[in-house]
Amino acid sequence: MLSKYYAQALHKSLQGRNRESVDALFANFIAILRAKGHMSLLSYILKDFARIRGKEEKYNATRITVADKSAAKRYTEEAAEYAGQAGFEAKGAIIEEDLSLIGGFRAEKRDMILDRSFKRMLIELYRKFIAA
Numbered sequence: 001m002l003s004k005y006y007a008q009a010l011h012k013s014l015q016g017r018n019r020e021s022v023d024a025l026f027a028n029f030i031a032i033l034r035a036k037g038h039m040s041l042l043s044y045i046l047k048d049f050a051r052i053r054g055k056e057e058k059y060n061a062t063r064i065t066v067a068d069k070s071a072a073k074r075y076t077e078e079a080a081e082y083a084g085q086a087g088f089e090a091k092g093a094i095i096e097e098d099l100s101l102i103g104g105f106r107a108e109k110r111d112m113i114l115d116r117s118f119k120r121m122l123i124e125l126y127r128k129f130i131a132a
Contacts, residue, residue, distance in 0.1 A: 002038070002041060003041045003044035003045045003047075003048050004048050006033075006038070006041065006045045006048075007045050007046075007048035007049040007051075007052055008048075008052065010026075010029055010045065010049055011049060011052045011053065011056075013025060013029075030042075033045075059110060060109070060110065061093070061094050061109070062089060062092070062093040062094070062107060062108070062109040063093060063094045063095075063096055063107070063108045063109070064076055064079050064093045064094070064095050064096070064105055064106070064107045064108075065095075065096045065097070065098045065101060065105065065106040065107075065108070065117075066095065066096070066097060066098070066101065066104075066105050066106075067097070067098065067099055067100075067101040067102055067103050067104070067117070067118075068097070068099075068103075069095065069097045071103075072095045072097075075104070075105035076093065076095065076105075078105065078116070079093070079105050079107045079114065079116075082107070082114055082116065093107070100119060101117040101118065101119045102117065102118040102119050102122070103117065103118035104116045104117035104118045104119075104120075104121070105117060106120075
């Protein structure tokens with residue numbers, strides 16, 4: 001449990017730093033671990049730190065979900081057009097497949113969703129028919 005706290009503290013203190021200050025900060029971090037007698041936790045701290053970074057990278061990554069992976073290239077290009085308007089880029093995005101989309105694509109990054117799927121369009125059409 002203590003290793004998670006150390007990992008979170010290390011992660012927060014490393015954000016927005018350049019290479020030289022990171023080296024100095026990490027040296028100070030190791031010195032603190034030695035002084036407190038917690039060097040045996042270092043491997044656990046590094047594992048927890050990697051887990052935190054992985055979650056952060058996954059959260060910050062752009063994900064494009066398509067109904068058919070064979071059409072992924074076309075939808076990635078189309079998503080790139082719309083993504084500029086939405087504030088995120090489709091280049092280097094993680095491509096996922098979801099057959100329930102029927103067609104089109106759904107792009108996600110952090111809390112932004114750009115849904116140009118046929119599923120969404122059909123649901124909207126269905127709701128209009130029901131409402132009328």
